[in-house]
Amino acid sequence: MNNKPFLFLFCCGLLLSAVSCKKYLEVGPPRSNLTGKTVFSSDNTAIAAMLSVYTQMEQSGIAYNVTIYAGTASDELNNHSSSATATAIANNNITPENSNIGSLWSSLYNYIYQANSVLEGTTSSQGLSDAVRRQLQGEAYFVRAFCHFYLLNFFGNIPYNTVTDYTVTSVQQQQTASQLLPEIISDLKLSKSLLSATYVNADNTPGTERVRPNKYAAATMLAKAYLFTKQWELAEAEADSVLQQSMYSLNTNLQQVFRSNSPEVIWQLRPVIPGFNSYAGALLQPTSFRPFFISVRKNLVDSFETGDNRRSSWVTFTTYNSQQYNWLHKYKVGQNAPSLTEFTTLIRLAELYLIRAEARAMQDKLVPSLTDLNIIRGRAGLPSLSLVTKEDILNAIIREKRVELFGEFADRWLDLVRTNRANTVMPLIKGANWSSTDQLFPIPQTEILRHPGMVQNAGY
């Protein structure tokens, strides 16, 4: 046998392989993913990047979770879950390791990251139409402000992130409320200027579903933020700008306030989980047994005035083992309904009346304030109030907010803390479990461990 051909072939093989090395290692991106560059190169994919935030908000049940955490931690809801993390929240005994609170923190910051990546991607991209760019940037500023606003309210001093670059955000220092609110307001103003009044579909054509924020969603959040900065005049003006819109009106049927076609809705999340309408509706439908997760506290039920239609429309009463349970029942559509009719509602018109009422009262515009309050009372079937002092009116507004907005995205919790009522109200409910520092949740332990200079809230 002649060996030379073998040797020659072998050497050729080695040589060839050395030449084609670089090529051999090219595997391209995985087939199931897009790269950042391609995402922002066209309108459709860029919109898809923004929609991901809403998908995840609804999929993770953020509104439901926030409602339950803040509701059980405050004076709204009883906890029936045996989970240790849920119990700790209900007992105002939260540790920095609490995984529920930890995932609330990290998911809100993840939405902020995504909003920032949309802002960066749409700014640098050449392939987008102007209309889409404005729409997406307006939404991104809105989401960024919205998430920071709730982070501030739950966790106190937090970092305000405006870039995706982790080398910046991982060392971003905490800021106080007085530093954060102007940034939130500035983002909301930008958002309001970029967004139009119309709601849009996924192809950026005008749509009927109010499942992405528009100009007035931004205005509502602005009005809300001005309450915190005590800029009453501005708060009133922003609320005014929304209340004047004919596209919004209070829904006269209390059973249908949270419907997708409800005229009261300003911003909703579209259902994403198969079989679910709203997340809360899917999990909280009354049964003939003990509630599995939560129920409405007796003292909240007792605080409804006689004749208040909201008591019978939004709470369902059952008895099990001779114990009475009050089901939180604002969302009426449970699982596996034939069609999608009821969506998770994040912002609705009723709140704007109450924001304006408070802003007006604070400016001593007592009569207009009372008018706003009575509009909400009237819709619930209650007689108008004729209070005279500012203090009485303000107290009536807070009480009204409690019965109007209970179980809705931590509204009560925010009011208790903002108006310094928590330390008076909460000890009556929670007894020795309550301490003043419970007004803020602990910053998650991983954040403390990994974020240089991060200071934990007092009491944790």
Place this chain on the structure above:
Amino acid sequence: MKWRGCFLFFLLSFYFITTARGQLITFSVKNERLEKVFLLIEQQSDHHFIYTTEQIEKAKPVTLSVSNEQLSSVLDKCFSGQPLLYNINEKNITVKEKKVIASQRPLRGKILDQNGNPVRGVTINIKGTPLVVASDPNGEFGFDNAPGNVTLVLTSVEIEPLERYVGDQSFVEMRVSIKVGVLDETIVIAYGKSTRRTGTGTVTSIKKEEIAKQPISNPLSILSGRVAGLQMTQVSGTPGSPYIIRLRGQNSIASGNDPLIILDGIPYPYTSLNSFFGGGIIASPLATLNPSDIESIEVLKDADATAIYGSRGANGVILITSKKAGNNATNVSVRSYLGAGKVAGRMELLNTSQYVRMRKEAFANDGLIPDASNAIDLAVWDTARYTDWQKELLGRTMMVADTKLDFSGGNQQTRFLFSAGYHGESTILPDKSFGEQKLSGSINVQHRTSDQRLQFSLTTAYSRNVTKLPINDLSGYILLAPNAPALYTPEGELNWETSTWQNPLSELRKTYRSESENLLANLTVSFKLLKELEVKAMLGYDMVRVGDHTRTPKSSFDPALPSIASAGFGNGSINTLITEPQLSYRKSVKQLQLEALAGATFQSSNRRNFSQIGSGYSSDDLLYSLASASTILSGTETDIRYRYMGVFGRLTANWKQRYLVSLNARRDGSSRYGPSNRFANFGSVGLGWIFSKEAALQKVRWLSHGKLKLSAGLTGNDQIGDYNYLDLYNANTFPYQGVIAFQPRQLFNPAFNWERVLKYEAAIDLGLFNDRLLLAANYYHNVSDNQLVQYGLPPSTGFNGILKNLPAKIQNTGIELEASAIPVKNKDWNWTTAFNITFPKNKLLRFDNLASSTYANTYVVGQSLFITKAYHSEGVDPATGYYRFTDYDRSGAISAPNDQQAIVFTGQQWFGGWQNTISYGQFSLSFLLQFTRQRYASTYLNLFGMPGTFTNQPTLVLNRWTKPGDNVAIQKYSVSGSSASTAFFYYRSSDAAFSDASFVRMKNLYLSYDFKKVADKKLNPNSCIIFLQAQNLFTISKYQSLDPETRSLMPPVKMITGGFQLSL
């Protein structure tokens, strides 16, 4: 005390060795009586002569001078010209008279070794006659007057005894196997073979004989306790549960510390392909392999042994070699065993009266009144009922069965091996249908041309594993209150006790079933171009496929509550294709042996995972069908392509069998890195000096082998996940406004670079008393830098981390001591023992800006990576009854991280194993004791809740505070008290939550009896063994929880099996 006892026993074994003698014989006699010569030989060897005075009378006087000669050659010289013959049987030399029997015919023959070289000095006896001759230097022998129809019996101290029927042939050629000492046994190394005597790398080899002694399912579990430097930790006792394997410590801070596992030349996947949890764990892909298909497992440790694997050698390499066709004789062997097992760990938990007292005390302490809303166990459940949940849920006897059939044969040119195996085991869960079943089959065919230039070997192996487990791990339910309700209603239905509890048996209805298959094909062709030059090509293909299926039927839920039936369907596969062309050159010039190897690797792997979840079934019977689900969701979807290539070379030189040099080099490329950082160079130098061959030491008779080794080299790590350099967006699962949205998958870093490990090693190997005692001491010093890790980031960045090179250095040093010995070896008794112990040390050498990094509260420069920064517990405050902690920052309150200043070392201080085999006649007993010294390991506190809450507790909590002034270990019981919960939470993260987890475990015990001698003469088996095996027979530990090894609520199983092995 127990430790000391072990060491004493070990020292004893040394005593036996030192009293034993070598086999080389030196004497000089002149006209001496034969009897006197026998005496001289007896003094210098452990052999005894059996003779009669009559025989000695007939002997001629002897004049002979021998120096350092083998026994057989001395005997040949003594008996030459004598009217006597000798026959060596074990330690006895029987002297016989030469007799002349009726001559019938001449019989000639030749004796060759496995490689065809002649073997001299073999005693050949015609069975049933006193006729004995010895083979000459050409291996030839001859009987002038052999009877007909004979069987030859071949014996010698250097060969494995052989009995062969030759009938009436007049010329026979017989192959014998040369007995090899441990030092000269072949061990598999990277792209080649070596021996312990002349190798420069550090390699531990485990042979199939060892593997056969253990009734195991995962082949890697054989390694625990047997390999110095290798730490094995099983995650849980659930079948299929993966091992965490660390060779010589932890080189990488966050990820990628697994050794490279190579199965017949093909890198084996270390990431699981399963889509769902089974028994609370994700199964290891290695669980598919059948241990009885394995010929040997080699663990390659130092730079010299691993550098040729370049970028993947940093964490060591485990080579698994499957069984290949052996010698020519047709052989059938069957091995089978059956056994049973029970859970090996148990914790004393509170009984009902203790529990109820604890709960009531807790409520009283908190000033609460137990009622139906806050204490179902006290207010609703029967407070007199008692169930031992450990016994009820994890107390069943599991069964194991295993059978293996091998069939091999062939001739000089073509050889084959067929094998088939079955392994089945059930679990300790209260349902017989759970467990795993494994089927395997393999074919190996080898052929070589008559001139032996072209060789060809093809191996195809297939195995299939079916595992059925509940989706969730049931062990968490041992925390149930001991007065929890009955499992069944009187009607035999699951009891839900009016929706007051989650019936643990409902978990058994949520089932997981996985079918995994592994197909491996390996074709190796080699061709000798010249006498010294060989070209070789290896083509390997490995396919692992896993299909898993979960079923969550409506019947597993409380019928009173809303529930939805669902089913998961997962498919995962990985296909690896690898080509390795190699060119090797081997040349001896005078005293210099040179070996050179050059080659290349091209590997391409494609990994796919796809899963779907169906829900909303109208009937539980439809859960096997995805089409019957009203809603179908897609779960995971991955499609990963991985390409890897390298060119490598090795040069080894051996001069005078004394001086050894080995050089390795590799240039590697991996698709896991960004385009600018794909290639890197790695290499090593190994030096060896067999000093015992030096003239000065040749005279030292007790020193039979002595070698010094030094090696240094650079290896890398590419276990970093795929596509991490890309800015990727993942598709969301559900649409929004009719559109599937995309979300950023991760923070990305396009420019990360290779992580490197610099390895140094110094070692000494000693063989004493003719290699009856072998000692090895290794010191290793590895430094890894350029740490490429998933660097944990604060969640406020939007993600939890990013892949990034860290300016950090980690040093792993350690001393590994190994000793193996044959303390007793005589006619009846044989005792071999092997001991290994490792003293590892891990140290964070450098970490720039640690204080401002994400690891500020995790690591300390100068300390091990295995530390926990904990609160310092000051015990229970006798006044208040709550735990107290040291307020390091004097802030007046305890808070993280400032008060987490107590540094707890949670690593192992030393670990090892001690293996013994004692045989007496046909009995053989072997056992492996595994031991670990670890002072601090997290205890039961991290598995159980706060004492007083609605979970059961270990009886340890009875020693609690009840009134001011109590000086006790456990704080006062509480249900939900804020001070108590906070104190308990800190306590759990304090130094008090660690206990000594040192243990000694009887890992394996094997007792066998060989019936060969008493078996049917016609059947004449090679071996016929019955055996008893025991796994995890006992564990000695003070650990405050269930099991010091897994540290989970699911300890490993204690198993006893019995079986037989028949080889014909």
